[in-house]
Amino acid sequence: MAPEIASKALTDRIGAHIDPYSDEMEVKHNIEGSNFQDIVFLRQSNDLAERKIQEQTVANAALQEELAEMKARFANDLTNRGRENIDADAGIDKDDTISAVLAEARAANAELQKQVAVLSAERSGAADQSKQLARPAGSSFNIQNEMGLGRNRKDREIYKALLRNTRDLVLQAGINWELPWAKTPADAKAKLYAVARERHPVLQRYVNDWATEEIVKQFIKNKCRHGYKKGFLVPPAEYAYLKANSAKRNPSAPRGCKSAKVAVVAAKKLAAKKKDVTAKASSSKAAGEAKARAKKVVVDQEDESMSEGFGSGRGGYGSADEEED
């Protein structure tokens, strides 16, 4: 089958998966039973992989063709210009002429390679970096806000739809959510991301599918936690210390103030900075004073942060709060 025809058939097939929850889908796929959505997921995942292979094949063929054409053109050019130069000026070294032409050809080749790279990037959508959102630094951030979906009610609806469908996809992909996310096979993750991107093109904005990954991780975490709570899942023995931690924790202590932690980190940094000073200090008194100063900073910053009213509600945190200087 010609690549264009095969590609059209494939695109049609992928397009047919776009609304996998419609009533027509069951008829279209002629599938009965409760695992209908799982089968649709697998078919869509397979089609997307096939399309990627096809795109790569076509792109490779085009590049090979272009390269062959360039080689032929430059070989021809080299022959013609070499002969012209020799005829016009017998005093010029033939090797110099060939070297100059070769350098020129290489420069032209490099320029063309750049153009091909740009065109290839544009085809895959990677060129539009301005719309791409990188993963925020750190592990403590608000997924919805960082996705740029926290501005209004409509955004919230979009985000909720993403949560719902991502949950479905995790189950349809057959991902074992009882396993830690790090132990989930990479190919299973890749299939999930591909189908999620296809069903929700907005997810293409997030570099390396970080948004999808964070949503899935949160879902799995909450699902496991629920299992542990209900008793139908047993937490791994390696995390037994967490249970001990929580037993040691003061239940009446406020938990909503992140700034206290930030202040402690800042104080640690400050203490590290002053380490040099204290090391140079000849007396232990000087060291003690420096330590006391560092401790005072913790108290001061805690007081300051408490008065700013951090931790007063949900959704108010972000990576920006991590500013420590």
Added chain:
DNA sequence: GCTGCTTGTACGGATCATGC
């Protein structure tokens, strides 16, 4: 190369909010 420190990430527990 070793050591110690910093930083980022993963993880489950606790808690509160939200939606059905």
Added chain:
DNA sequence: GCATGATCCGTACAAGCAGC
């Protein structure tokens, strides 16, 4: 009431870096 989302907490671990 229950399931789920969101957030903070404390510990473990790995990678990176600077000082020796």
